[in-house]
Amino acid sequence: MFKILNERRQQVFEKGKDDYEIECEKASTAGSVSQRACVFCGSRVVLYPVADALHLVHGPIGCAAYTWDIRGSMSSGSELYRNSFSTDIHENEVIYGGERKLYAALNELIERYHPKAAFVYCTCIIGLIGDDVDAVCRRVAGEKNIEIIPVHSEGFKGVKKDGYKAACEALFKLIGRDGKTPLTADLPDNKAINILGEFNLAGETSIIKDYYRRIGIDIKTCFTGDSSVADIGKAHHAQLNVVQCSGSMTYLAKMMKEKFGIPFIRVSYFGIEDMSKALYDVAEFFHDSGIMKRTEDLVRSEVTKLLPKLAPYRRGLEGKKAAIYVGGTFKAFSLVKALRHLGIETVVVGSQSGNEDDYKYLKEITGEGTIICDDSNPLELSRFVLEKKADLLIGGVKERPIAYKMGIGFCDHNHERKTALAGFEGMLNFAKEVYATVLSPVWKFSPARVFWRMDNEQ
Amino acid sequence: MNNEHFSEPAFVSARNACKLCSPLGACFAMHGIEGCISLIHGSQGCATYIRRYGISHFREPIDIASSNFVEATAIFGGRNNLFRALDNVTQQYQPQVIGIASTCLSETIGDDVSMYLREYLSDAKNGCRPIIFYASTPSYRGTHIDGFHEAIYAAVCCMVQKNNNVTKTNRINLISNFVSVEDIRALHSILQSYQVPYTLLPDYSETFDGGTWEEYQKIPEGGTPVSGIAAMSEAAGTLYLGKALNPERNAAYYMSEHFHIPAEYVDLPIGIGNTDRFFDVLNGMTGSPMPDIWTKQRSRLIDAYFDGHKYCAGKRAILYGDEDFVVAMASFLDEIGVIPVIAATGAAGESFSRRIKESQKNIQQHLHTETKIMSDTDFATIMESAAELEADFALGSSKGFYLTRQLGIPLVRCGFPIHDRIGGHRILHLGYNGTLNLFERICNALMEAKQNAAPSGWTYI
Numbered sequence: 001m002f003k004i005l006n007e008r009r010q011q012v013f014e015k016g017k018d019d020y021e022i023e024c025e026k027a028s029t030a031g032s033v034s035q036r037a038c039v040f041c042g043s044r045v046v047l048y049p050v051a052d053a054l055h056l057v058h059g060p061i062g063c064a065a066y067t068w069d070i071r072g073s074m075s076s077g078s079e080l081y082r083n084s085f086s087t088d089i090h091e092n093e094v095i096y097g098g099e100r101k102l103y104a105a106l107n108e109l110i111e112r113y114h115p116k117a118a119f120v121y122c123t124c125i126i127g128l129i130g131d132d133v134d135a136v137c138r139r140v141a142g143e144k145n146i147e148i149i150p151v152h153s154e155g156f157k158g159v160k161k162d163g164y165k166a167a168c169e170a171l172f173k174l175i176g177r178d179g180k181t182p183l184t185a186d187l188p189d190n191k192a193i194n195i196l197g198e199f200n201l202a203g204e205t206s207i208i209k210d211y212y213r214r215i216g217i218d219i220k221t222c223f224t225g226d227s228s229v230a231d232i233g234k235a236h237h238a239q240l241n242v243v244q245c246s247g248s249m250t251y252l253a254k255m256m257k258e259k260f261g262i263p264f265i266r267v268s269y270f271g272i273e274d275m276s277k278a279l280y281d282v283a284e285f286f287h288d289s290g291i292m293k294r295t296e297d298l299v300r301s302e303v304t305k306l307l308p309k310l311a312p313y314r315r316g317l318e319g320k321k322a323a324i325y326v327g328g329t330f331k332a333f334s335l336v337k338a339l340r341h342l343g344i345e346t347v348v349v350g351s352q353s354g355n356e357d358d359y360k361y362l363k364e365i366t367g368e369g370t371i372i373c374d375d376s377n378p379l380e381l382s383r384f385v386l387e388k389k390a391d392l393l394i395g396g397v398k399e400r401p402i403a404y405k406m407g408i409g410f411c412d413h414n415h416e417r418k419t420a421l422a423g424f425e426g427m428l429n430f431a432k433e434v435y436a437t438v439l440s441p442v443w444k445f446s447p448a449r450v451f452w453r454m455d456n457e458q
Numbered sequence: 459m460n461n462e463h464f465s466e467p468a469f470v471s472a473r474n475a476c477k478l479c480s481p482l483g484a485c486f487a488m489h490g491i492e493g494c495i496s497l498i499h500g501s502q503g504c505a506t507y508i509r510r511y512g513i514s515h516f517r518e519p520i521d522i523a524s525s526n527f528v529e530a531t532a533i534f535g536g537r538n539n540l541f542r543a544l545d546n547v548t549q550q551y552q553p554q555v556i557g558i559a560s561t562c563l564s565e566t567i568g569d570d571v572s573m574y575l576r577e578y579l580s581d582a583k584n585g586c587r588p589i590i591f592y593a594s595t596p597s598y599r600g601t602h603i604d605g606f607h608e609a610i611y612a613a614v615c616c617m618v619q620k621n622n623n624v625t626k627t628n629r630i631n632l633i634s635n636f637v638s639v640e641d642i643r644a645l646h647s648i649l650q651s652y653q654v655p656y657t658l659l660p661d662y663s664e665t666f667d668g669g670t671w672e673e674y675q676k677i678p679e680g681g682t683p684v685s686g687i688a689a690m691s692e693a694a695g696t697l698y699l700g701k702a703l704n705p706e707r708n709a710a711y712y713m714s715e716h717f718h719i720p721a722e723y724v725d726l727p728i729g730i731g732n733t734d735r736f737f738d739v740l741n742g743m744t745g746s747p748m749p750d751i752w753t754k755q756r757s758r759l760i761d762a763y764f765d766g767h768k769y770c771a772g773k774r775a776i777l778y779g780d781e782d783f784v785v786a787m788a789s790f791l792d793e794i795g796v797i798p799v800i801a802a803t804g805a806a807g808e809s810f811s812r813r814i815k816e817s818q819k820n821i822q823q824h825l826h827t828e829t830k831i832m833s834d835t836d837f838a839t840i841m842e843s844a845a846e847l848e849a850d851f852a853l854g855s856s857k858g859f860y861l862t863r864q865l866g867i868p869l870v871r872c873g874f875p876i877h878d879r880i881g882g883h884r885i886l887h888l889g890y891n892g893t894l895n896l897f898e899r900i901c902n903a904l905m906e907a908k909q910n911a912a913p914s915g916w917t918y919i
Contacts, residue, residue, distance in 0.1 A: 002676070005546055028502050030526040030539045031546030038503025060562045060597035061472055062479025066507035068857070082860075083838065088472035089598050094566055105471035112469075124501055124563040125598070128532065155501035156527040156563060378521050379550055382674030398510050401519040405671045447672040 038155035042163020052078035054115035059123025116229035168252035197245030200225025204422040247328035271338030318343035329358035347388035407446020409437035473838030477804030479597035480605030484559035487609035490660020492681035493554030500561030565596035591616035639667040695743035700782035729790030789817035806834035
């Protein structure tokens with residue numbers, strides 16, 4: 001029988017059985033086959049949707065190749081971001097330095113594609129070989145007259161969260177570049193927000209923006225779903241930052257609060273309660289009876305439309321069990337609630353990068369016997385899923401075969417997804433996705449489930 | 459043939475790369491050894507990205523461990539992390555074999571993995587341990603294909619039986635290339651038909667394409683047995699699929715140098731000519747004629763060529779992928795009268811252009827047309843070159859999708875990776891049957907495009 005590694009014991013917790021604080025926010029255990037990526041990945045996924053920017057990965061080819069087209073983020077404008085550009089560092093540059101190649105690459109790409117700004121991602125070896133990336137960026141920026149922002153995302157310099165931070169710092173440098181004084185909340189007619197941590201997967205940003213517009217809120221900028229460099233430049237004109245996917249973007253919200261005095265709130269757009277709350281919280285912030293009235297109308301109308309549509313799915317799914325393993329815990333919170341709406345109980349929930357408070361909250365909202373885990377791996381996850389007899393695993397592509405191999409349903413809730421799962425219509429899509437997998441007739445051939453049936457019959 | 463224009467890439471940057479990094483190839487080869495798990499000595503991201511890339515293609519779990527560098531590791535060296543990773547992987551996975559692949563990071567800081575391994579293995583407490591071998595695969599050198607061959611080389615050097623009185627037998631060593639799981643199964647069938655003992659390395663036909671599981675398999679069943687690798691030194695010959703290799707640092711050369719085993723390098727058996735040559739070599743090594751079953755398959759393939767030749771005659775293809783794959787495909791296209799207007803690979807190599815030209819007899823003699831031969835290239839450059847070439851279809855991995863979408867032509871998916879379809883890992887390319895499969899896919903894609911474009915269509919032809 002497989003045993004959890006000693007170094008990881010306290011990162012796994014069973015509610016009702018264990019009594020300790022879950023260890024978290026530590027580097028992955030060597031040899032544990034973590035599902036995490038690296039600092040570079042954190043930066044790359046956050047900045048990727050900035051559509052009219054040049055994204056140049058400075059390093060050997062792998063980092064750029066593996067992140068080509070990796071996200072399902074859509075753009076209503078430029079498609080430049082869909083390309084994967086790399087300086088494709090070879091042995092020669094490792095020995096003599098990569099600055100000249102970076103300089104040449106930036107020049108040729110800017111001339112060919114006319115980006116509105118450029119991000120230069122530093123990968124593992126760039127710091128080691130001593131390239132002065134900042135200097136090269138400054139030089140080309142001067143020559144070409146565009147913003148070129150180095151992103152210090154060397155893979156080994158922390159975990160994915162540190163990459164988010166590097167991305168936030170990069171974005172922050174672009175804010176306020178329109179040269180206009182920020183507007184403030186004192187101006188009564190201006191009801192504008194920024195959305196942070198929403199990446200327009202399968203067009204989700206458009207759904208969310210539409211809700212806010214319908215209640216009378218203007219969206220200045222979305223970080224970074226369907227965004228442009230110009231959008232980001234004017235983000236300081238908003239009166240409120242609305243942060244979803246808090247793991248990636250709270251840092252930017254804090255910096256913007258400090259520099260521009262823009263307050264922020266945390267929201268989630270997944271599930272009925274959280275989506276409604278995300279609208280009400282913004283409405284409340286503006287103390288405007290018109291906005292509040294329109295919010296109530298919108299939520300009532302959407303929920304009234306949605307609930308009857310959800311009912312048949314819920315009837316089929318009632319009593320099923322789910323396991324959740326996602327990047328950030330905020331999504332996990334919403335999923336636990338959204339699943340409950342579908343009559344599904346969460347029996348395993350974990351994330352790559354939760355913090356102490358996150359796990360405390362997960363303990364509160366989950367039932368007895370639920371396994372909560374931090375920075376888990378395939379051996380653990382597969383054991384938990386089987387032990388708790390989950391009918392469904394929610395995760396990303398890396399988790400998918402863990403479920404399918406043993407004949408368990410799976411829902412992709414990661415950044416590759418091609419189905420919009422945010423907002424009220426997203427909740428319906430989510431129900432359809434979960435229903436399609438959990439109630440598929442193919443599972444009658446699942447060997448693992450044959451055993452479960454035998455267990456149940458005894 | 460005018461390819462001089464493309465001998466120097468126009469851009470110094472890679473724009474939508476047509477290659478991957480070498481640890482990927484190394485890990486995949488390692489997973490073709492029975493009871494083997496791979497361990498990447500570097501950042502966590504390398505292992506995770508490679509797993510994700512592989513999972514999307516094979517749709518199977520691919521567990522790759524990492525020694526998980528942090529900042530201090532990069533400063534003080536990766537020894538302790540590597541040891542901890544080896545301990546933990548051994549405890550969790552109980553592997554027979556651990557294959558270590560290095561990365562740009564560990565190589566740049568100068569980690570001497572071989573030295574660390576000697577130290578690790580000499581520690582008494584590591585007595586009951588798996589076999590551990592190490593492939594040097596910095597991603598700034600070569601491509602995933604180089605990593606693939608390097609891992610095979612490292613595995614053979616480590617595991618082949620080395621004592622001097624090895625008795626020679628009629629065993630055949632077949633070293634495969636980065637081919638599909640169905641291709642490996644086809645190679646097994648071919649080797650089995652000769653009724654001689656053989657070692658087929660690597661063999662991920664089961665590990666990357668197994669059945670359902672009752673519980674999670676730490677290391678999936680299948681793979682080239684360790685005993686099979688050990689026995690390679692007793693073989694009558696080594697047949698290596700592929701020629702894009704370091705001539706003095708590959709497994710077949712190693713065995714010819716150390717055990718005097720004749721080494722034969724052949725193009726991938728795609729197309730009748732290549733497959734014939736592959737069988738000729740096998741016949742020579744085994745001393746047996748080609749078994750009947752293949753003669754029948756060959757005849758059936760030719761019959762299909764006759765039935766379908768007009769649907770593809772003179773059609774123009776954009777062909778891209780790994781060097782050995784593209785060279786073999788070009789030879790096959792030449793047999794059926796398809797013109798590769800572009801033959802492209804992401805790897806830099808001088809042999810590519812020569813090999814493509816050598817593979818093209820019909821085109822040069824009869825069609826008087828040119829192939830743009832592009833090595834060290836990428837998808838953006840291929841697109842820019844393709845604009846005026848009036849291609850009818852493209853042949854290669856999913857990563858050519860945007861190219862074909864922009865050109866409004868069909869993409870016949872083959873090679874690696876196929877990320878946007880299911881079953882992409884099961885496409886058969888090799889042997890007479892593999893060729894038949896590719897031929898039918900090509901003809902049907904062209905027939906479908908014509909049928910869909912016709913004003914009223916038709917239901918038979």
